[in-house]
Amino acid sequence: MEVDDLTDEQSTALSRFREFTHIDSVETCRQYLVAHEWDVERAIETALISNSDLPSNLHDNDSLPIDVLPSAPPMPDPILDEPIPEILVSDETPNIRNSENSIVRILRFPLSLLYGFYLKLEPFIPWTVIRVIFSFVQSLVWGGRQVDPIIEIDEYCTYFDNRYGVNHAPFYRGKLSQALLDAQREVRLLFIYLHEKNSPLCDRFCREVLCEEALGATIGDNLLWSASSDTQEGILASRSLRTRAYPSFSIVAHRGSQQIVRLKLEHYTGADQFLAEIINGAQLAYEALQYNRELRNSRSSRDLLLEEQNAAYLASVQADKEKAEQREREENERCKLEEEQRRLVEEKQRKLQKFTEFRNRIRQEFPDEPSSNETDIIQVSIRLPANEPIRRRFRRTDSVKLLFEFAWTNSNVPDHFELLWGYPRRRYQYEQIDNKQIGDVMNGNTETCYLEEIDEENNL
Numbered sequence: 001m002e003v004d005d006l007t008d009e010q011s012t013a014l015s016r017f018r019e020f021t022h023i024d025s026v027e028t029c030r031q032y033l034v035a036h037e038w039d040v041e042r043a044i045e046t047a048l049i050s051n052s053d054l055p056s057n058l059h060d061n062d063s064l065p066i067d068v069l070p071s072a073p074p075m076p077d078p079i080l081d082e083p084i085p086e087i088l089v090s091d092e093t094p095n096i097r098n099s100e101n102s103i104v105r106i107l108r109f110p111l112s113l114l115y116g117f118y119l120k121l122e123p124f125i126p127w128t129v130i131r132v133i134f135s136f137v138q139s140l141v142w143g144g145r146q147v148d149p150i151i152e153i154d155e156y157c158t159y160f161d162n163r164y165g166v167n168h169a170p171f172y173r174g175k176l177s178q179a180l181l182d183a184q185r186e187v188r189l190l191f192i193y194l195h196e197k198n199s200p201l202c203d204r205f206c207r208e209v210l211c212e213e214a215l216g217a218t219i220g221d222n223l224l225w226s227a228s229s230d231t232q233e234g235i236l237a238s239r240s241l242r243t244r245a246y247p248s249f250s251i252v253a254h255r256g257s258q259q260i261v262r263l264k265l266e267h268y269t270g271a272d273q274f275l276a277e278i279i280n281g282a283q284l285a286y287e288a289l290q291y292n293r294e295l296r297n298s299r300s301s302r303d304l305l306l307e308e309q310n311a312a313y314l315a316s317v318q319a320d321k322e323k324a325e326q327r328e329r330e331e332n333e334r335c336k337l338e339e340e341q342r343r344l345v346e347e348k349q350r351k352l353q354k355f356t357e358f359r360n361r362i363r364q365e366f367p368d369e370p371s372s373n374e375t376d377i378i379q380v381s382i383r384l385p386a387n388e389p390i391r392r393r394f395r396r397t398d399s400v401k402l403l404f405e406f407a408w409t410n411s412n413v414p415d416h417f418e419l420l421w422g423y424p425r426r427r428y429q430y431e432q433i434d435n436k437q438i439g440d441v442m443n444g445n446t447e448t449c450y451l452e453e454i455d456e457e458n459n460l
Contacts, residue, residue: 011242013040020115021047041116048108149175152231160195160206160226168211169219171226176237179225184254187292189222189285194237196229196246201268205247208271215275218282249278253285254292262288355415362405369393378438379446380406382419385453387412396439403438404430407451420450429454 006014010033017029017040036042150173157171172179176192183190193210196202209215227234229246237243241250244266251263263281268274369392370377376396380403383389390410394402407413418429421442
């Protein structure tokens with residue numbers, strides 16, 4: 001019986017219907033549900049109250065719509081190990097059956113009402129809280145030492161290699177959740193095999209299919225994850241995949257962020273048929289995986305373009321920052337230069353003002369010229385560059401600086417100058433002459449000095 005073509009809601013409805021009605025035939029349960037448009041409550045009431053096992057309009061199998069998922073090949077019908085015995089019905093069977101149906105109808109009517117009440121109440125039952133409380137109580141009563149799932153996976157892989165050899169595709173040694181994440185990140189298929197120890201069918205599948213080179217070539221560089229049904233990860237995987245029989249072999253492919261089971265095989269019947277279905281399912285899963293590859297390529301191109309744009313933007317920002325820093329440095333240098341020029345101008349004006357005051361003070365305090373009748377005097381003539389020379393008598397005991405101060409009393413003399421006299425001629429400046437007397441540097445009674453203007457920088 002094929003059940004993989006059902007949706008999750010239809011599979012849940014089918015399980016509830018079988019659990020309550022105890023009808024073993026999956027086909028019969030499905031026909032009831034299809035007849036009532038998958039309304040579980042109406043289908044159960046019909047099954048419990050009706051005198052017949054099937055509605056009259058459900059015997060035509062051709063009227064049932066079958067939607068086969070392109071990613072999941074149809075499951076083969078299970079082969080029962082024991083033949084179904086034929087039951088001969090006598091002529092009195094209808095009477096007995098009618099009487100049994102009446103009694104069953106009376107007994108099952110209150111049960112159907114209770115079940116209908118349960119279906120209405122079920123959405124409001126906090127199953128998550130109940131499971132947490134039950135797990136807590138179970139851990140207190142039956143809880144023992146928790147085993148690391150990774151250690152269980154390693155022990156299972158060691159057990160598998162010791163029992164079936166190492167000539168098989170390598171197992172992913174980690175949790176199923178991590179295997180799913182790695183398969184999504186690396187854009188690979190994830191092959192899942194759930195094993196049950198002491199199962200003859202699992203033993204045959206491992207020897208005839210899982211350890212064959214054909215399956216290894218089909219898996220290729222994809223991921224193969226396997227666990228035993230008695231391990232924590234195996235139990236979680238069985239619940240997630242809704243495994244009903246072992247061996248269970250599935251192929252999971254990702255489309256975007258969704259995990260899609262593209263193939264699920266149970267009820268092992270033979271190596272050739274099982275392997276052919278796996279190869280076919282892998283090919284269909286590869287087609288679904290192509291979407292993720294195109295998505296990753298487009299995302300890589302987009303990321304590369306974004307990275308280039310970011311690099312260009314950062315380069316532009318860096319260039320603007322350097323230009324701003326350069327402008328700031330130039331502005332600072334300009335401000336410093338202007339400040340230095342302003343300081344120099346102020347310093348020059350200060351010196352000029354100070355020297356103007358000095359010349360005025362000299363003119364006011366300059367001593368009188370000695371008379372020609374005095375002894376030990378020297379007649380000094382100072383030749384100016386563009387004017388008539390100036391002359392004056394000085395005592396030999398007078399300071400040499402008095403010659404410079406005398407020249408400053410004349411308005412035609414510049415502020416900064418030096419005097420030259422003697423043979424060979426020597427240059428003298430006001431600040432460098434020390435406190436020598438005129439008689440120390442001039443020997444004759446009449447001396448001539450030459451005045452030359454100098455720059456302000458040379459004036460100390």
